[in-house]
Amino acid sequence: MTETITRPAGVRLPGSPREPRPWPLLRHGWALAGRSLTKTRRNPGMLLEALIMPVIFLLMFVYLFGGAVSGSSREYLQYVFPGVLVLTTILTGQVSTGVSIVVDMKKGVFDRFRSMPIARSAPLLGSVLADTVRYPLAVVMLFGLAHLLGFRVETGLVSALAAVALTIGFGFALSWLTVLVAVLLRDENMVSWVAFLVPFPLVFGTSMAAPAETMPDWLQAWAEVNPVSHAIDASRGLLLGGPVTEPVTMTLLWGGAALVVLAPLAAWAYRRRM
DSSP states (O other), rough: OOOOOOTTTTTOOOOSOOOOOSSSSHHHHHHHHHHHHHHHOOOHHHHHHHHHHHHHHHHHHHHHHHHHHHHHHHHHHHHHHHHHHHHHHTTHHHHHHHHHHHHHHHHTHHHHHHHHHOTTHHHHHHHHHHHHHHHHHHHHHHHHHHHHHTTSSSSOHHHHHHHHHHHHHHHHHHHHHHHHHHHHHHOOOHHHHHHHTTHHHHHHHSSSSSSSSSSSSHHHHHHHHHHHHHHHHHHHHHHOOOOOOOHHHHHHHHHHHHHHHHHHHHHHHHHHHO
């Protein structure tokens, strides 16, 4: 007579195979994001880059161009801050992320990851997810400085939080471009230059620093189709009031398209290289 052993729910019998846990890529990515943040804690220069750059841009725009564009620095601060917020989330951590990926690939760290039972693209996802922790730090510092200089949100707390979430999500989607460049080039100097220079045509070909109507026709045409223009318009509407439905929708569409295209390309290039 054969005795049947029943297994209580949630209990694994010795020798029985483990049940697969859901979302392995996301779980492994978050675990490796903790590793990236540990590296940041041990190397504060990587964090200072994310915190100091937004401050420099805000002060530079307000006090160099404020009087010429708006007649006063206070009025120009209200105009330029939403654009600087988008610029912050696009540039924050991108250079350090790309360089960190290249260094880990050269030192063989990613080779060791391949021998571990983790999702193949988890090291790339972990590097990008670590930036989502740096983003809020940079945004909080930017809002704090802007408040001291006289900036005031003219909508409300919920709209301001929506603007922050939207810009961080948009920056996260575009950051995969840096990951793709890092995997393809595998050179710290090249990655630093590309990651720093590529965003500038996107950011400055917008109404961030001056109304698009004051630009030459060819630059106005570029600003109209530029994805970052929609993100800035959405941020400006959420923080200061004005149309938000169309720019927010376009920002979400562009960010989703960038994520759908760039993340798989980076993962494919990583698998080919490794």
